[in-house]
Amino acid sequence: MKNYLNFETEIKNLEIELEKLKDPYNQEGLSEVDTKKISQTQEELDKKLKLIYSNLDPWQTTMVARHEDRPKSKFFIDNLFEDFIPLAGDRYYGEDKSVLTGFAKFNNQSVLVIGQEKGDNLEARIERNFGMMRPEGYRKTIRLMELADKFNIPIISFIDTPGAYPGVGAEERGQAEAIAKSIECCMKLKVPTLAIIIGEGGSGGAIALASSNKVLMLENAIYSVISPEGCATILWRDPKKMLDAAQAMKLSAKDLLELKVIDEIISEPLGGAHRDKNLILSNIRDSISRNLSTYSTMSSEDIFNQRKNKFLKIGRNKGFISNPESLGAPETKNSFQEIFKNKRNLYYLVGSAFLVLALLTFFL
Numbered sequence: 001m002k003n004y005l006n007f008e009t010e011i012k013n014l015e016i017e018l019e020k021l022k023d024p025y026n027q028e029g030l031s032e033v034d035t036k037k038i039s040q041t042q043e044e045l046d047k048k049l050k051l052i053y054s055n056l057d058p059w060q061t062t063m064v065a066r067h068e069d070r071p072k073s074k075f076f077i078d079n080l081f082e083d084f085i086p087l088a089g090d091r092y093y094g095e096d097k098s099v100l101t102g103f104a105k106f107n108n109q110s111v112l113v114i115g116q117e118k119g120d121n122l123e124a125r126i127e128r129n130f131g132m133m134r135p136e137g138y139r140k141t142i143r144l145m146e147l148a149d150k151f152n153i154p155i156i157s158f159i160d161t162p163g164a165y166p167g168v169g170a171e172e173r174g175q176a177e178a179i180a181k182s183i184e185c186c187m188k189l190k191v192p193t194l195a196i197i198i199g200e201g202g203s204g205g206a207i208a209l210a211s212s213n214k215v216l217m218l219e220n221a222i223y224s225v226i227s228p229e230g231c232a233t234i235l236w237r238d239p240k241k242m243l244d245a246a247q248a249m250k251l252s253a254k255d256l257l258e259l260k261v262i263d264e265i266i267s268e269p270l271g272g273a274h275r276d277k278n279l280i281l282s283n284i285r286d287s288i289s290r291n292l293s294t295y296s297t298m299s300s301e302d303i304f305n306q307r308k309n310k311f312l313k314i315g316r317n318k319g320f321i322s323n324p325e326s327l328g329a330p331e332t333k334n335s336f337q338e339i340f341k342n343k344r345n346l347y348y349l350v351g352s353a354f355l356v357l358a359l360l361t362f363f364l
Contacts, residue, residue: 005063007052011271014045049271056220058246062228064220065199069274073100073115073158073198079281080288081106081113087144089136093173096137098129098165101144103153107289112148114141114209115158118199131200132165135178138208142178142185152300154192154292157209162227164205179208186211187307190300194291196266196284197221198273213307214291215261217253218280219268223261224251261314264291 004012021038056064064070077084081104088095100115116133119125148155164175186193186209193212201210201223210223217223226234228242231249235241256262266287269276295303 003067003069005060005067007060007063010048011045011052014041014048017041018045046270053220053271057243058222058249058252059228059243061220061252062222062242062246064272065222067272067274070199071273071277071280072120073117073160074120075277076158076198076281076284077104077113077115080285081111084113088140090139090143092139093136096129096134096140097127098131098133098161099137099141101140103148106156106292109292110153112144112153112155113158114144114155116161116205116209118160129165131161132163133161133205133208134165134167134170135173135175138164138178138182141209142182145185145189149189149191152191154295155189155194155212156288157193157195157212159195159197159201159206159210159223160199161202161205162200163202164208176204179204182208183211187311188304189307190304192292192295192298192303193307194288196288197223197262202227211307211311213295213303213310214263216264216266216287216291217256217262218266218273219253220272221253222251223253223256224249259314263310 002012002015018038018041021041077100084102084104086100086102088101090096098117100113100117102113104111104113116131117128118131119128145155164170164179166175183204193214195210195212195215197206197210197215197217199218199221200206201217201221203224203226206223224231226249228246228249228251229239231245232241233239235245250256250259253262253265257265264287266280266283268283269279273280298306
């Protein structure tokens, strides 16, 4: 049974009609299949999908990113990689089932795969803690990322979480410290790292694994510092204002690419990734192959510097720096000659000099 979002009513009606037309054993008994009517209905359905999904607002995009039928990390790991060997435990406390980790082969190349997993049904979601990682999950990924770095193995992460788990036990075991250490580990790696946001990229729980050389994002995924409901509750004391919050937060792939927070948008099938899982697999496979190949000729120092410079550039293109490619300290625009041209600055300079001189005379 398909699950539909609240803005997909027309799509639902068309698909129900299409299924009836394709079924010769309908309520009216055995009947001849009307292929012409099927083609017309299919064409109308495609047009409706294109119309709705090309004009999604940020809150509708959030709902698509959270769609329960959307492919999860386990699906991508099972279908994109070969010889996956799962590894568990952080060697400090225990295992965190909300994140899948292990070594695998991608195009005959060894890679470390990390995937935040929400689960496909209620039982799996409870077991996976709805994709919300605990400190031991982050420490497990740190352990394996350092191992991959030691053996020069690229790292591919699939991001899909509403955020890190905020439970009392998690906080007592050092949730904030574990997230900070994970970000630090990601930034100091000397191997290529790719992060693919496939659904929700929520808060520090996502950025702890997404501090990568390339941050890729599915077309209908979201990436934000807080959920729209949480933002609306804090700013307006009203979680129902999530649409306003979603618009203000710039959480869609298109907005984030414009802000240069992410590096690439991976296109989805018409109507979302859940409507054609084979196509989304193909798109992600092509993107991973293309991005990994760009780092095959780069040295470890070049890979490290590219990642560092990428994050240093974020936010500079709309700031006060005329040349965002310059990563040093911002140059002072006013030279001494320009300072002296401004009378107010000259008065301040002379006054400060007299004040310093008076203080030195008093104390000496």
